[in-house]
Amino acid sequence: MISGLYLAGTSPLHRAGAGQKLLALIGFGTVLLSLPSVVLAAVGLAVALIGYKVAGFPWRIAYRQIRAMLLFLAFLFAAQVWLVSLEAAALLALRFSALILSAGLVTLTTRTSDLVAALETALRPFERFGVHVEKVSLAISLTLRFIPLVAQVVEDVKEARAARGRERSMIALAVPVIIRLLKTADAIAEAIEARS
Amino acid sequence: MTIAPDKREALFEGVRVERGETLVLPALDLALTERRIGVIGANGSGKSTFARLLNGLILPSAGRVAVDGFDTKAETRQVRRRVGFLFQNPDNQIVYPTVGEDIAFGLRRHKLPKVEVRARVEAALHRFGLAGFEERLVHELSGGERQMVAFAGVMVLEPSWLVLDEPTTLLDLKNTARVMRTIAEIEQSVLLVTHDLDCLAGFDRVIVFEKGRILHDGTPRDAIAVYKAFHA
Numbered sequence: 001m002i003s004g005l006y007l008a009g010t011s012p013l014h015r016a017g018a019g020q021k022l023l024a025l026i027g028f029g030t031v032l033l034s035l036p037s038v039v040l041a042a043v044g045l046a047v048a049l050i051g052y053k054v055a056g057f058p059w060r061i062a063y064r065q066i067r068a069m070l071l072f073l074a075f076l077f078a079a080q081v082w083l084v085s086l087e088a089a090a091l092l093a094l095r096f097s098a099l100i101l102s103a104g105l106v107t108l109t110t111r112t113s114d115l116v117a118a119l120e121t122a123l124r125p126f127e128r129f130g131v132h133v134e135k136v137s138l139a140i141s142l143t144l145r146f147i148p149l150v151a152q153v154v155e156d157v158k159e160a161r162a163a164r165g166r167e168r169s170m171i172a173l174a175v176p177v178i179i180r181l182l183k184t185a186d187a188i189a190e191a192i193e194a195r196s
Numbered sequence: 197m198t199i200a201p202d203k204r205e206a207l208f209e210g211v212r213v214e215r216g217e218t219l220v221l222p223a224l225d226l227a228l229t230e231r232r233i234g235v236i237g238a239n240g241s242g243k244s245t246f247a248r249l250l251n252g253l254i255l256p257s258a259g260r261v262a263v264d265g266f267d268t269k270a271e272t273r274q275v276r277r278r279v280g281f282l283f284q285n286p287d288n289q290i291v292y293p294t295v296g297e298d299i300a301f302g303l304r305r306h307k308l309p310k311v312e313v314r315a316r317v318e319a320a321l322h323r324f325g326l327a328g329f330e331e332r333l334v335h336e337l338s339g340g341e342r343q344m345v346a347f348a349g350v351m352v353l354e355p356s357w358l359v360l361d362e363p364t365t366l367l368d369l370k371n372t373a374r375v376m377r378t379i380a381e382i383e384q385s386v387l388l389v390t391h392d393l394d395c396l397a398g399f400d401r402v403i404v405f406e407k408g409r410i411l412h413d414g415t416p417r418d419a420i421a422v423y424k425a426f427h428a
Contacts, residue, residue, distance in 0.1 A: 141291060144293050148333075190253060193276075194251060195289070195350070195353075196276065
């Protein structure tokens with residue numbers, strides 16, 4: 001269910017600094033997007049995949065990163081073939097896949113706290129322009145932490161909806177989910193206040 | 197941060213709490229000096245509000261709450277560092293995806309050096325039976341394990357007081373026993389809000405709330421008897 005959270009390991013990628021990995025990701029993305037070459041995009045995808053092996057992850061971990069996007073990628077590919085050309089479609093699909101996999105690789109090999117610390121360092125110069133760095137970093141860590149929690153709430157409500165014979169009702173899903181998430185948000189805000 | 201148990205004192209002086217038009221606690225005057233204090237009462241009786249007053253999560257509309265001499269309204273930061281708070285649902289309390297990172301959360305916010313953060317997290321993992329869990333994803337743990345992570349995240353800050361708001365409600369018998377064993381072992385002064393009357397065995401004092409007022413304040417045996425008789 002949750003694909004992009006940190007997986008402990010001792011590989012060179014795990015040991016590399018969070019800032020280095022983020023910079024490498026930015027560089028990798030810039031090169032991929034600025035040079036319109038199918039061969040280069042294919043090499044980029046291969047590099048991202050090799051990264052999973054270097055990190056010591058089985059292929060299924062790489063597949064999990066991209067699984068949720070497959071339908072979307074297929075739609076984009078088909079639209080590009082129809083509207084532009086097969087080459088443009090291949091370029092787009094390869095670029096997207098390489099980017100998704102490489103971004104996933106960064107979050108899988110980097111602790112959230114290290115990622116947040118690196119982002120805090122990067123954002124620090126913007127404090128003078130009113131950016132509240134600690135709030136931004138807390139928001140990022142909370143987002144990562146609560147992906148599974150939100151998914152669990154949706155599953156619970158789906159189950160309750162089915163038990164009441166309303167499997168297809170969007171209202172029976174959306175209303176309880178929103179209410180529970182709003183209540184959870186209040187409780188989390190209170191807990192963070194208590195822990196600070 | 198911890199101070200000697202015999203020097204700890206929480207004072208409630210003429211405390212009144214209103215929420216909008218509703219009067220939650222009309223008038224409260226008491227001093228807490230015991231090491232193990234229980235709070236019981238029906239749903240909506242004001243016991244959770246009372247607990248939240250202790251670390252400034254709720255501020256009095258009138259009157260004053262002071263913990264170890266620090267006013268919860270004027271010196272909230274100092275009060276929060278002295279009073280840890282454990283909530284009913286650990287999922288609402290855990291901020292980071294992995295166990296070790298979450299236990300370190302409060303320490304980092306207090307800008308402690310990395311070496312000290314590391315050492316204290318390590319010690320907390322061992323103390324709360326979480327050795328080897330440091331890199332584990334929180335959402336993959338059981339409810340009892342998650343409550344212990346939340347517990348460790350509070351205790352790693354070494355508060356003098358610990359407020360627990362129905363910490364065993366979502367737990368099975370085994371994990372309830374585990375949490376209660378841990379509570380019995382800690383040096384902190386404890387204020388436990390609970391519906392589980394068995395958890396109050398061995399406590400020094402139990403306060404019974406009813407509609408925002410104190411119905412009884414005494415030994416666990418007497419307090420539980422009064423509470424049961426009132427709701428019989």
